[in-house]
Each structure stands twice: as structure tokens, then as C-alpha cells.
Amino acid sequence: xxxxxxxxxxxxxxxxxxxxxxxxxxxxxxxxxxxxxxxxxxxxxxxxxxxxxxxxxxxxxxxxxxxxxxxxxxxxxxxxxxxxxxxxxxxxxxxxxxxxxxxxxxxxxxxxxxxxxxxxxxxxxxxxxxxxxxxxxxxxxxxxxxxxxxxxxxxxxxxxxxxxxxxxxxxxxxxxxxxxxxxxxxxxxxxxxxxxxxxxxxxxxxxxxxxxxxxxxxxxxxxxxxxxxxxxxxxxxxxxxxxxxxxxxxxxxxxxxxxxxxxxxxxx
Amino acid sequence: xxxxxxxxxxxxxxxxxxxxxxxxxxxxxxxxxxxxxxxxxxxxxxxxxxxxxxxxxxxxxxxxxxxxxxxxxxxxxxxxxxxxxxxxxxxxxxxxxxxxxxxxxxxxxxxxxxxxxxxxxxxxxxxxxxxxxxxxxxxxxxxxxxxxxxxxxxxxxxxxxxxxxxxxxxxxxxxxxxxxxxxxxxxxxxxxxxxxxxxxxxxxxxxxxxxxxxxxxxxxxxxxxxxxxxxxxxxxxxxxxxxxxxxxxxx
Ligand SMILES: Nc1ncnc2c1ncn2[C@@H]1O[C@H](COP(=O)(O)OP(=O)(O)OP(=O)(O)O)[C@@H](O)[C@H]1O
Ligand SMILES: [Mg+2]
Numbered sequence: 001x002x003x004x005x006x007x008x009x010x011x012x013x014x015x016x017x018x019x020x021x022x023x024x025x026x027x028x029x030x031x032x033x034x035x036x037x038x039x040x041x042x043x044x045x046x047x048x049x050x051x052x053x054x055x056x057x058x059x060x061x062x063x064x065x066x067x068x069x070x071x072x073x074x075x076x077x078x079x080x081x082x083x084x085x086x087x088x089x090x091x092x093x094x095x096x097x098x099x100x101x102x103x104x105x106x107x108x109x110x111x112x113x114x115x116x117x118x119x120x121x122x123x124x125x126x127x128x129x130x131x132x133x134x135x136x137x138x139x140x141x142x143x144x145x146x147x148x149x150x151x152x153x154x155x156x157x158x159x160x161x162x163x164x165x166x167x168x169x170x171x172x173x174x175x176x177x178x179x180x181x182x183x184x185x186x187x188x189x190x191x192x193x194x195x196x197x198x199x200x201x202x203x204x205x206x207x208x209x210x211x212x213x214x215x216x217x218x219x220x221x222x223x224x225x226x227x228x229x230x231x232x233x234x235x236x237x238x239x240x241x242x243x244x245x246x247x248x249x250x251x252x253x254x255x256x257x258x259x260x261x262x263x264x265x266x267x268x
Numbered sequence: 269x270x271x272x273x274x275x276x277x278x279x280x281x282x283x284x285x286x287x288x289x290x291x292x293x294x295x296x297x298x299x300x301x302x303x304x305x306x307x308x309x310x311x312x313x314x315x316x317x318x319x320x321x322x323x324x325x326x327x328x329x330x331x332x333x334x335x336x337x338x339x340x341x342x343x344x345x346x347x348x349x350x351x352x353x354x355x356x357x358x359x360x361x362x363x364x365x366x367x368x369x370x371x372x373x374x375x376x377x378x379x380x381x382x383x384x385x386x387x388x389x390x391x392x393x394x395x396x397x398x399x400x401x402x403x404x405x406x407x408x409x410x411x412x413x414x415x416x417x418x419x420x421x422x423x424x425x426x427x428x429x430x431x432x433x434x435x436x437x438x439x440x441x442x443x444x445x446x447x448x449x450x451x452x453x454x455x456x457x458x459x460x461x462x463x464x465x466x467x468x469x470x471x472x473x474x475x476x477x478x479x480x481x482x483x484x485x486x487x488x489x490x491x492x493x494x495x496x497x498x499x500x501x502x503x504x505x506x507x508x509x510x511x512x513x514x515x516x517x518x519x
Binding site for chain 1 (some may be wrong): 321323343344347348350352354356358359360362364365368372373376377402404406420421424
């Protein structure tokens with residue numbers, strides 16, 4: 001009972017930290033969106049067997065974490081959601097691609113393992129980047145930015161409503177759960193025979209409430225436009241941020257910085 | 269401004285499951301009137317308000333607001349004039365902060381951001397909720413939610429206020445604030461409530477609903493003094509009229 005209320009608090013957490021007022025939060029949403037998309041594209045475009053050359057990508061994440069005052073642990077925890085998918089996706093790499101690759105004189109591992117690891121790293125970098133985007137930019141502002149990128153309205157609406165109704169669904173669920181456990185104190189969990197009816201209840205109630213909320217929005221003049229947040233004009237700081245990261249990402253992609261640094265320090 | 273008349277003409281509404289909630293309602297409300305709609309639980313008060321703003325559409329009869337029939341086509345125009353709060357404030361609040369929620373209406377009407385800010389601050393001030401500005405609405409107490417939901421319609425500066433049980437779950441001070449606020453609001457207001465003492469303070473006219481029909485309509489003081497009528501429709505005289513030596517001394 002406490003747990004499920006807690007998890008709602010936690011889910012809303014991203015929504016809440018997106019309201020902060022730091023340097024990153026105050027940047028123009030459009031700029032943050034473009035940088036994030038570019039970051040993800042660059043990340044996944046790294047070669048199958050590259051690992052160390054991806055390390056500079058971390059710099060971006062670390063900076064956003066710091067400048068945006070985003071707590072590390074909750075974000076990392078959320079990024080674990082993708083772990084099962086990633087592990088599943090790449091599971092055959094080590095078996096199918098078993099040519100050896102030499103990492104240190106005579107120590108070798110199969111190339112499959114390297115590509116597997118590379119895949120996992122790429123996924124995590126991308127997911128954390130996306131999570132950082134929504135924890136530094138509220139959903140309404142993002143929607144507006146998407147609109148500025150000429151993404152079809154219908155898709156943006158879907159996104160916004162899904163995002164909003166997930167909370168409604170969870171809240172209804174937690175209410176029913178609470179009401180149930182209060183009157184069935186000796187049970188752990190819900191009796192399996194009741195799963196069907198209760199689930200039905202949750203859906204109906206969510207649908208009902210979603211409808212009411214939609215009415216409430218309409219009543220206050222909502223007409224499928226996103227006026228709810230004004231996105232301002234881009235200012236100098238935004239352009240600098242945008243250009244800086246695009247240049248940075250291109251540079252680290254086409255020059256293997258760790259190797260370069262290594263060769264500078266070893267004087268080779 | 270006679271164009272803010274509210275007219276209901278033989279309005280009938282049946283819920284999809286066959287429940288007849290309104291059975292031929294006839295009401296005419298003039299501009300600037302403050303009207304209380306009272307009646308037992310399930311009498312049809314909320315249903316009535318929901319059809320006034322076009323969330324529900326009556327199967328029979330006609331509703332006009334300011335000479336304009338409430339239909340799907342006219343909804344946008346009609347709703348601009350109306351500030352409506354739900355009986356359950358959770359349904360009213362859906363943004364991530366209180367500020368955003370109160371700003372939602374004004375922004376939809378494309379007001380400049382500094383005007384929006386002014387209105388939000390004013391509305392929150394009026395209901396005494398300025399300190400809640402940055403909180404997420406779902407973390408507020410029931411009464412705080414109520415205050416914020418009222419602020420969220422005040423910020424739209426409506427011509428007609430429709431409030432479904434506005435004083436429920438408010439503490440005495442907040443309730444008093446609400447009463448003062450309603451008394452200062454000079455346009456039309458229609459309020460449903462079980463708080464008959466508030467009704468007595470705020471509304472000069474009262475309509476009693478029973479089983480989806482208007483069973484009495486008239487001066488508030490007279491109706492709330494009619495013990496027999498109230499008793500028949502599941503109500504009770506407000507405390508100040510019960511002849512209680514302590515309360516009635518105040519008047
Ligand atoms: N969504 C619905 N579907 C079917 N019947 C409904 C629905 N909502 C309300 N009703 C029924 O319609 C009747 C009128 O309900 P309404 O909500 O208007 O009552 P009310 O006068 O506002 O009561 P209360 O004082 O409890 O708020 C009730 O008998 C109720 O059971
Ligand atoms: Mg009601």
C-alpha cells in the first residue's frame with residue numbers, strides 16, 4: 001500500500017525535477033531536444049566494436065547532471081528499465097561473432113563480447129540522455145518544441161495524453177489497491193480471483209476520470225493547441241549551447257580522443 | 269447585460285445506463301443573480317451543472333446561455349464565459365504545478381505571459397493559496413485542492429461561475445474566504461451545496477431539486493425556513509434558522 005503510493009511519487013519525480021530553475025532547465029526546449037536527438041544519433045552510429053572511443057560521450061551526461069542539478073541515482077535506476085531488452089537483443093552476439101580480438105598482447109576475447117558490451121553502453125547512454133531531457137524540460141515545453149520541428153500534431157497529442165494519463169491510471173490503481181488492502185488486512189497482495197474485476201474497475205475508472213479531465217481542459221479553453229507554455233525565442237546562450245555540443249559530438253566521433261590523448265601522454 | 273441569462277427549458281437527461289437524472293427542468297436565471305441549487309444526494313445537481321457547460325448533452329429540452337443554445341457547435345463560445353469547478357477537485361487539476369494549473373485557462377485564451385502571471389497571482393491571492401504556487405497539485409490536501417481549483421477558474425475572469433459544492437472540505441477560515449469571494453463576485457453565480465448556511469450567506473435565490481425535477485424555486489430565506497419542504501427532500505434547516513439560541517444571537 002505504502003509501496004504503490006511511493007512508486008507514484010517516484011514516477012512523478014521526473015515531472016517535478018523538470019520544474020527546477022537551473023541553467024539547463026532555462027535553456028530553450030528546442031535546443032535541448034535537438035542536442036539530445038543529435039547525441040543519440042551520434043551514440044548509436046559508433047562502430048560495432050568501439051568502446052573506448054565512446055568514453056568522451058560521458059562528458060555530456062556528466063555536465064547535464066551537474067549543471068541541471070539532477071540527482072544521479074534515481075535517473076540511473078530508471079535507466080535500468082531497458083536492461084532486459086538490451087540483454088535480450090545482444091545475447092547472441094558473443095556466440096555468433098566469435099572471432100578473437102586482442103586487447104592486450106596475448107589476452108583475447110571474442111569480438112561478440114565487445115559488440116555486446118558496445119551495444120549495452122550505447123543503449124544506456126541514449127536512455128540516460130533521454131531521461132535527462134525529460135528531467136530538465138517539462139512535457140508541455142517539449143511538446144511545443146516538437147511542434148516547432150513540424151512533428152505532426154496528432155503524434156504530439158498522443159505523447160502528451162499518454163504522459164498525462166499514465167498518472168491517472170496509476171492513481172486510480174493505487175486508490176483501488178489501498179481501498180482493497182484496508183478491508184483485507186490479512187492478505188498480501190490481491191487475491192487472484194479478484195484480479196479480473198479489479199483490473200476492469202481500474203480501466204473503467206481511469207477512462208472516466210480521463211474523460212473528466214479532458215472536459216476540464218476543454219472548459220478552460222483548451223482547443224488542441226499547446227498554448228500552455230510559451231516557448232520564448234532562442235537567445236545567444238541557446239545558440240552557443242547548441243553549436244558547442246554539435247561540434248563536440250562531431251569531434252569526438254571523428255577523432256578518437258582517448259587514443260589521441262594516450263598518444264600525447266606517452267609521446268608516441 | 270441581459271445576454272448572460274441562463275435558461276433551461278424542459279431539460280431531460282438520461283445516463284447511458286438508463287438512469288433518469290433530470291426529468292424536465294425549467295429554470296431561468298438572470299444576469300447577476302446568485303442561485304443555489306440544493307437537494308439530496310443523487311437528486312441531479314451535478315448532472316444539471318454538467319449539462320450547463322456541455323459536458324453532458326440533454327436528450328430532450330434546451331439550454332441557453334446568453335441567448336446562445338448550448339450545443340456542440342457553440343461550446344467554445346459558451347465556455348469562454350463560464351468558470352466551472354467539479355465536485356471532485358482531482359478532476360480539475362492536471363498540471364505539474366499549481367501555478368501551471370491556474371495559468372492554464374488564461375494561456376489558452378492567448379493572453380500575454382505577463383498578464384497571465386498577474387491573473388494567476390491575483391487568483392491565488394483571492395483564495396489564499398499563494399504559498400502553494402510551486403507545489404504539484406496531487407500532493408495537496410483536499411481543501412487546498414479545492415482552493416486551487418477555484419483559483420483556476422477565477423483566473424479566467426468568467427462572466428458566470430458554476431461551482432459544484434465549493435465549500436466541501438474547506439476549513440472554516442477558507443470557507444469564510446470563499447463566502448466573501450462569492451459575495452464580491454458581481455456576475456451570475458450558480459452554486460450547488462449541502463452547506464445551507466453558506467447558501468444563506470451567498471445566494472438570494474434557491475432552487476430545490478428532487479428526483480431530477482425542480483420542486484421549489486424562490487427566495488432563499490423563505491425556502492430555507494420551510495422545514496416541511498426541506499424535510500421532504502432530504503434537507504434540514506440551516507443552523508442559523510433552527511432557532512438555536514447561540515447561533516441565532518449572531519444575526
Ligand atoms: N456517470 C453516471 N452514470 C450513471 N448514473 C449516474 C452517473 N452519475 C450520476 N448518476 C446518477 O444520476 C443521479 C444524479 O446524480 P448527480 O451526481 O447529479 O447527483 P447530485 O445531486 O449531484 O448528488 P450529490 O449531492 O451526492 O453530489 C444519481 O442517482 C446518480 O446515481
Ligand atoms: Mg453532486
